[in-house]
Amino acid sequence: MANLLWLEGSACSGNTMSFLTAEQPDVIDLLTQYGIKLSWHPSLSLESGHAVSKLLNEFIEGRNTLDILVIEGAIAQGPHGTGKYDVFCERPFKDWVSDLSKVAHIVVAVGDCACFGGVPAADPNPTDATGLQFHKTQKGGFLGASYVSRSGFPVINVSGCPAHPDWITQTLIGAVTRPNDLLLDEYHRPRDLYSTTTHTGCTRNEYFEYKIGSETLGCKEGCLSVNFGCQGHYTHSSCNRILWNGHSSKTRAGVPCFGCTEPEFPTFNYFKTAKRMGIPKKAPLGVPQLPYIAAAGVSKLAAPERLKGKLIKGRP
Ligand code: SF4
Ligand code: SF4
Structure with missing residues (x-):
């Protein structure tokens, strides 16, 4: 033993x-x-x-x-x-x-x-x-x-x-x-547990692509990085691959990832997103800044109505 x-x-x-x-x-x-x-x-x-x-x-x-x-x-x-x-x-x-x-x-x-x-x-x-x-x-x-x-x-x-x-x-x-x-x-x-990010497996990825933000905390639709400071796209964790209690995670419950697996944790800007021209400033892990801003700007313009229409105001 x-x-x-x-x-x-x-x-x-x-x-x-x-x-x-x-x-x-x-x-x-x-x-x-x-x-x-x-x-x-x-x-x-x-x-x-x-x-x-x-x-x-x-x-x-x-x-x-x-x-x-x-x-x-x-x-x-x-x-x-x-x-x-x-x-x-x-x-x-x-x-x-x-x-x-x-x-x-x-x-x-x-x-x-x-x-x-x-x-x-x-x-x-x-x-x-x-x-x-x-x-x-x-x-x-x-x-x-x-x-x-x-x-x-x-x-x-x-x-x-x-x-x-x-x-x-x-x-x-x-x-x-x-x-x-x-x-x-x-x-x-x-590495098995921390090589991907919280973003991997998040149910809100399509919203992230088109920079369509959640309008309230706790809601089911929208990406939480656009308005509520979600750090999931640059935080190493398997929170959306190995779910909590077998069925959920912060982002699935409508709460932004705070980056709690990273050495800099805790930081002090929770629930806030720093933006440039309406686009979250910080690029996803490994993505160069300028191409990110350009691609995100174009994606935002291309955001489909079917997704924008799904945003639900208020708590589910
Ligand atoms: S809510 Fe966070 S983890 Fe989910 S898609 Fe948006 S940035 Fe990624
Ligand atoms: S804050 Fe921590 S526990 Fe919550 S989603 Fe992010 S990495 Fe996972």
Whole structure:
């Protein structure tokens, strides 16, 4: 059995809530069918206080094998590098992470805060929070750019706010059963899950093509990037390929993608679209700016009446 230890730093427990709703596979299957033993989890385990320190020290001292270390939440380094803004089992949380990452065979960061610093690391970052191996887009973070776990892997980042439940369980299975097949992108996210954008599979793609915008949040028609700042066309996620709760996503529910899987998250211009000549300024991922503006202008002129007529005012 592979021992899995889940610890939580500066976080809201959103990724734990997400993890518990996994379906492909669900948490029970994960723990009964794939040879994973949950050694401890802050919300799911009964042990607390000294019993937890004892368990963690057994891993650190080599009396037990730590196969997978999962970290949820950012690492608080302040004040003045002491880590005392976040104390866990009588030690700064960062010191536990430092010791455990040296003995872990695989380290997985779950959620944007653990991956890149996320919300706790947003300006003015009073706790000097950072991600495990990235600080926003900058490689390094708490463990440093050259860190590799005992199995020779960098920190595997399952980003998102929260990360999709099935991305978490599928990555953990991959890490245990076939780690060498886990190909990572430049921000250490599994490519299978993060190589396409939220835009891929979005039901509003035809509206995007002709720059026909949704008129209200929550409506079923129109593209949410024209008026409501949807970042789906440049955000790496499989939210519209692997649906949430098996049947929906933000854009399907009429809410713009906020780009929560990206290292820059959170940004501060939600629900707003910067435009030039009535066309959203930012080009889709990989599309050069000038050809995009020209093509989008022509497409807007060619927008078919059948689509414009489908826009529904008000909530569905
Ligand atoms: S709503 Fe967002 S994800 Fe969907 S088509 Fe428009 S830009 Fe793409
Ligand atoms: S749709 Fe966008 S903001 Fe929502 S979970 Fe997916 S990547 Fe994050």
